Every structure is written in structure tokens, then in C-alpha cells.
Amino acid sequence: MSMIEGNGGIYSVTSNGEVDKPFKIFVGYDPREDLAYEVCRHSIFKRSSIPVEVSPIIQSNLRKNGLYWRERGHLESTEFSFSRFLTPHLANYEGWAMFVDCDFLYLADIKELRDLIDDKYAIMCVQHDYTPKETTKMDGAVQTVYPRKNWSSMVLYNCGHPKNKLLTPEVVNTQTGAFLHRFQWLEDDEIGSIPYVWNFLEGHNKVIESDATTFPKAIHYTRGGPWFDTWKHCEFADLWFKEMEEYMK
Template sequence: MTMTVTNGEVHPVTANGGFTIDKPFKIFVGYDPREDIAYEVCHHSILKRSSIPVEITPIVQSDLRTNGLYWRERGQLESTEFSFTRFLTPHLANYDGWAMFVDCDFLYLADIKELRDLIDDKYAIMCVQHDYTPKEATKMDGAVQTVYPRKNWSSMVLYNCGHPKNKVLTPEVVNTQTGAFLHRFQWLEDEEIGSIPFVWNFLEGHNKVVEGDTTTFPKAIHYTRGGPWFEAWKNCEFAELWLKEKDECVKEEKK
């Protein structure tokens, strides 16, 4: 069996779903220094359960600024450092193949291969198409909660980076276009946006598990209101799952 080493982890290389045998699946995770532990736990939860090779890269705003890829001034409504940098995903993937962007406040409970196998080349992007209006006025550590069409669609996106339409997402466009243009995917037609089951972006406090219906069990929990790493959200739904993963993550780092 062929093996590959990614992020210090050894993985078997498999040919599946049109992906070449030696190419890891690229995953870009939004990073904010205030949520470093959230990033580490998200990273750990993906690697721990993945049966395919993956390449996980944090999108760090300070690094992008140093490299001349990001120069946008931070707006008052940006609750994280990756509010806009997320849209650089196709550029960071060299406009080649498929790549995933995900917020750092996710906990993966299933094999990322299951998500990757949902990919359909006819789409420019694929995401969970939430119908979501938050009830809270604030989230996380007091950040203002905004309401807009297609809210949370951009929090986990599979990008067909080589799709001609996604070549629009140059650093220039990401730095100058409006939040509406980017977060509502206005560079695309509706039929170019594929749908993914909600369990891959299961919104804590909004989506519900139906007892006895396994199709409603979360495969990736999104602590979009705020997670247990914030004092105000330490008792949120599914907090115990995140805390258990954090303990495992910390123990492995100490080793």
C-alpha cells in the first residue's frame, strides 16, 4: 500500500471519486488568534477521522498581508479575521482541483471522505444552503450578529477551484468587492451552486436531531453562535463533544 505523510500524519493513499492517487484533499481553515484552540480542535477532528490524505492549511490574515495578498481594512461588522480572506481559497489552491474552506469553529464527527465523495464537477461551488436567521443580537465574545441572505452558506464551501467562474476570485476582487457580492456568491448563477446535506454544517442552536432519524445526526457541528472556548458559551449544545475532542488534542500535543 502506498503511504503519504501530511501534517505529520501517515495516511494510506487511495484513488477515489476522480481524485488522483497521490493528491491530498486540500482543506483551508479560517484562523483567528482569539480562537486558536478552536482551530486546533477542528484540525484534530478532521485528521483523526479521515481515511484519505488531507492537506490542512490555516488561512492566517497576517501572513496574507505580509505576502501582499490581503490589504483590506477591517470593517466594523467583521466578527473574525477570516470574514473575507476565506474567498481567497481558489487562489491559494492555484485555481486547480477541488478544495474546501471551513470556519475554525467546526467539530468534525465523520470521515471527510464522505463529504469529498459528494463532489459533483458540474458545480462551481457546493455548500449547505441554510435558511437561517439568528435569534441572538451578539455571538462569540460579544461580536455583533449580522443577518443577510444566504447567511452561513460561506462558512463551509467546497470550491471547484478550476471552474472558470471561480477565477473571478482574485486577490484584487476579494480585497475590493462588497460583503454582499462575496458572501452571497454573486459571481455565480444559482444553478452553479450545489447543495450539501445540512448535517455537514449542523448549526448548533438552530438545526435539530430527530430521534431515530440517522439522516439528522450531525457529521460536522458548527458552533456559529460561539463555542465552549468562550466563557459565555461553555454550556452550549454539544459542548461536551467539543471539550472531549479538545482534551484528546491537548494530550496528543503533549506527547
């Protein structure tokens, strides 16, 4: 089996020339964080041992295609605050796909995360118990507090699950933030749990040097990443800058 790169993904080709279906990953995109998106994408490709297809969720493209029309609210800190919930639709309601914010840095093979998938769930995510201390984040955006905060920042979607077929463009464009970010179209037992190291919140989660299970597999710079001047000295900034330099090369 060999790996080839093209069309935004890395694919594996079997000995008889067939191409394996890649694992679809949709990354939230905001023009202010273009470099964050590119570094996140690079960190996924660099470590992946399975075929992956990485696609940015770009709001302007969604609007052109008639998939997104809601007006931006004053509490939306990024352009993908709500468009993220189009993931099952963008995956044609087939198979499993992942959504992730662009402010992530992957330190482990995405195959490890995909192998956690359990078909009995409609979605799977890290179920944080997180209340931010800061009142602002990123480049001065308002830091909001709500139940299940950060659960929607990285989600494995069982796109063919009947419940996720409720996430039509109409619903994503008209439903409340509470309905979407708290996964209110699902019952609690339809939400699977993933270890927190796959959505390791910089400034909140802690590494215990004597316990390898606490080492992050994906760092989430949720308060603001090193690509913002205000946050260039945040925890794990050195890892992000190293990855950025590799991407630039």
C-alpha cells in the same frame, strides 16, 4: 497503501512509493480562536480515511505576502470574514478544495463529504435558511443578518471552474460583503447543495433521535463555541471538550 503525516497533512503512499495528492482544506484562523482551529484540525485528521492537507488561512501571513490588504470593517467578527474567498487562489485554481470556519467539529470521515462532489458545480455548500435570534455572538461580536447567511462558512470550491478564476486577490480585497458572501459571481444553478448535517448549526438545527439522517456529521458552533466562557454550556459542548482533551494528549 500506507498513510504518513507531515507538512500539515496526511498523505497516502502507494506500493510503488508515489504519494497521492491530498484533498486540500483551508480553515479560517483567528488568534482569539487558536484552540478552536487546533481541535477542528484534529477532528478532521482523526476521522479521515483519505489523504488531507489542512492549512490555516492566517490574515497576517496573507498581508505579508501581498494577498490581503483590505481594512477590517466593524461588522467583521473574525479575521477570515473575507480572506476565506481566497481559497481558489490559494489552491492555485486547481482541483477541488474546501474552506471551513474554525468553529467546526467533524464527527464523520471527510471522504463522505468529498464523495458528494459534482464537477458540474462551481461551488457546493449547505444552503441554510437561517435567521439568528441572538444580537451578539462569540465574545460579544455583533450578530449580523443577511441572505444566504452561513452558506460561506463551509464551501467546497471547484477551484479550476472558470467562474472561480474571478476570485482574484484584487476582487477579494475590493468587492462588497454582499457580492462575496452571497456568491454573486455565480449563477444560482452553479451552486450545488450539500445535506445540512455537514454544517449542523448548533442552537438552530435539531437532532431527531428516531432519524439517523439528522445526526450531525460536522457541528458548527456558529453562535459561539465552548472555548468562549459565555458558550461553554452550549449544545454539544461535551463533544467539543472531549475532542479538545484528545488533542491535548
